[in-house]
Structures are given as C-alpha cells and as structure tokens.
Amino acid sequence: MRIGTNPEKQKAKQLNYKKHRVIIxxxxxDDAHDYFKNxxxxxxxxxxxxxxxxxxxxxxITIINNNSKKEVGAFIEALLLQKRIDKYIVYSENKxxxxxxxxxxxxxxxxxxxxxxxxxxxxxxxxxxxxxxxxTFKKIGVVGLTPDPHMAFYCNNSLFFGSFFSVNKxxxxxxxxxxxxxxxxxxxxxxxxxxxxxxxxxxYLNKKGVKVVIGAxxxxxxxRKQVFTEMKxxxxxxxxxxxxxxxxxxxxxxxxxxxxxxxxxxxxxMGNNVKQELLQSSLENKxxxxxxxxxxxxxxxxxPYIIKIFFTRIFRKLLQA
Numbered sequence: 001m002r003i004g005t006n007p008e009k010q011k012a013k014q015l016n017y018k019k020h021r022v023i024i025x026x027x028x029x030d031d032a033h034d035y036f037k038n039x040x041x042x043x044x045x046x047x048x049x050x051x052x053x054x055x056x057x058x059x060x061i062t063i064i065n066n067n068s069k070k071e072v073g074a075f076i077e078a079l080l081l082q083k084r085i086d087k088y089i090v091y092s093e094n095k096x097x098x099x100x101x102x103x104x105x106x107x108x109x110x111x112x113x114x115x116x117x118x119x120x121x122x123x124x125x126x127x128x129x130x131x132x133x134x135x136t137f138k139k140i141g142v143v144g145l146t147p148d149p150h151m152a153f154y155c156n157n158s159l160f161f162g163s164f165f166s167v168n169k170x171x172x173x174x175x176x177x178x179x180x181x182x183x184x185x186x187x188x189x190x191x192x193x194x195x196x197x198x199x200x201x202x203x204y205l206n207k208k209g210v211k212v213v214i215g216a217x218x219x220x221x222x223x224r225k226q227v228f229t230e231m232k233x234x235x236x237x238x239x240x241x242x243x244x245x246x247x248x249x250x251x252x253x254x255x256x257x258x259x260x261x262x263x264x265x266x267x268x269x270m271g272n273n274v275k276q277e278l279l280q281s282s283l284e285n286k287x288x289x290x291x292x293x294x295x296x297x298x299x300x301x302x303x304p305y306i307i308k309i310f311f312t313r314i315f316r317k318l319l320q321a
Contacts, residue, residue: 030070097117
C-alpha cells in the first residue's frame with residue numbers, strides 16, 4: 001500500500017513553453033556499407049551547427065533515434081544529459097522519417113516546427129529569416145531553408161489558385177545558392193530540366209520587400225504547427241518510401257497553405273561526407289532572437305481540391321507561355 005504523500009505534489013513549478021521546435025530523425029546503422037561510412041561524422045557536424053545557430057531561449061530540440069548504432073545513441077544521450085537538447089526518442093527498430101516526425105510534430109506544443117534530415121548543416125540566422133517570412137505572409141504553411149524553385153508546382157495548387165496575380169517571375173536567387181545544393185547531392189545542373197532552367201528565372205512572391213521562392217522540398221523546412229493539428233490523422237504505411245507526398249505535403253496543400261523557400265541558402269545538404277572548408281568558415285557569432293511572429297495564420301480559402309488542381313494546370317501553362 002502507499003505510504004505518505006508524493007512530495008512533488010507540494011511543489012508549484014510552472015511549465016516553460018517555447019516558440020520553435022526542431023525535429024531531427026536519424027538512422028545510422030552498424031553497417032559496413034560505404035554509404036554509411038561517414039554518416040556519424042556528418043550527423044555530429046549537423047547537430048553542432050544547429051546548436052550554434054538557434055535561439056536557445058525560444059527553441060526546443062527533439063532527436064529521434066531510429067535504431068542507430070550505439071555510438072550515435074551515446075552521442076545523443078550525452079546531449080540530453082548536458083541539456084543541449086530537451087527530448088530524445090528511441091525506437092527499437094527503424095520506423096522511417098515520416099512515421100517518426102509526424103508522431104512528434106502532432107504532439108508538440110510549439111508554434112513552429114522545423115523538420116530536418118540528419119545531414120543538414122545550418123547557417124547563421126536561419127531562424128530569423130524563416131520567422132520573417134511567416135510574419136509577412138500569413139497563408140504560408142511551409143518555408144524551406146534553401147531555395148527550391150524546381151518545386152514551384154509541387155503541392156502548391158492552393159498558392160497558384162489563391163495568389164496567382166501575386167506571382168512574379170525573374171531571377172531572385174544567386175547561382176551560388178543553387179549550386180551549393182547541387183554540390184551536396186552531387187548532381188551538376190540539377191536545376192536545369194527539359195522545360196525550365198531554374199537558375200535563370202524563378203517564381204516568387206514579394207510583399208513589403210520580403211521575397212520568397214515558390215516551392216519547398218523536404219530535407220530542411222519549417223512548418224506552422226497549425227498544419228499538423230488541422231490535417232486528418234492518417235497512418236504511414238511504409239518505412240521507405242515514407243510517403244511525404246501523401247501524409248504531409250498533399251494534406252497541407254488541401255488545407256489551403258502555401259509552400260515557399262528562402263531566396264538564399266541557409267542550410268547545406270551534406271549528404272554522406274563533411275566538407276570541412278565549408279564548415280570551418282560558415283559559422284559566425286551573431287546574436288539570435290526569434291521574432292514575435294503571429295501564432296495563427298489566416299484561415300485559407302477551402303475549396304474542392306480538384307478545382308484548385310484544374311486552375312493550377314491552366315495557370316502553369318499561362319506562366320510558362
């Protein structure tokens with residue numbers, strides 16, 4: 001039987017809520033394959049860059065261990081013990097990115113959620129840039145940390161339907177910022193396709209002097225928490241492919257939110273090798289402060305999704321004419 005009263009009940013301790021949460025899933029198995037050879041070093045560099053570029057007073061960090069090898073787990077455990085991160089989730093088997101990040105994002109209390117791969121190197125001031133975008137454009141639900149002009153029409157039917165007459169076309173992204181991504185994934189001329197040279201011109205929005213590129217990918221993006229609370233609860237089916245299109249991107253578009261990215265690269269996709277000269281020269285000591293971004297986005301215009309798709313196809317032909 002119970003003896004006495006739990007002393008914790010006598011303590012009045014207030015909970016501390018932060019504005020922004022960063023969620024990073026990691027899977028680095030104990031595997032001799034060359035692909036995994038340097039991934040631990042890449043992951044350590046990623047976390048170091050994250051810790052040095054966030055506003056710690058307003059940012060919480062979750063690392064999700066999808067059954068990585070022991071040394072990776074020990075590294076994350078040390079971060080938790082040192083209170084460099086506030087949450088550490090461990091799975092006994094690899095659940096994949098979508099399953100693990102959706103579960104965490106849906107239950108988070110923070111107003112903004114950044115989901116990033118474990119091979120992302122963060123550049124100084126990325127948070128301020130992201131929050132400025134959310135401050136300025138109230139219908140935006142996703143902001144990519146690097147310019148992704150080639151993703152303009154990916155799950156952006158709501159944007160082209162709701163803001164077609166605000167869409168601009170021109171060169172707002174420097175080649176360097178696009179080539180940085182090409183280098184990371186080791187694909188030269190990645191942004192040049194059969195129908196478009198995305199290095200020459202991009203679709204973008206401009207409001208109050210703040211410009212954003214239309215389109216965002218998955219490797220490092222920030223979301224309004226609203227999108228996860230409003231979307232229908234569905235369960236991912238596969239570990240890989242994890243179903244980002246079905247379970248994250250399409251639901252956000254259906255809800256009426258826009259996908260955009262920053263016009264400059266504030267993250268680098270390292271892949272499975274660390275580029276030492278980049279890492280050594282990129283981190284600067286600057287004071288970081290999260291802006292007083294509005295917590296609630298404007299409620300998007302909800303129409304049958306098929307209507308938005310139909311109009312977007314027409315708009316795309318007009319824009320590319």
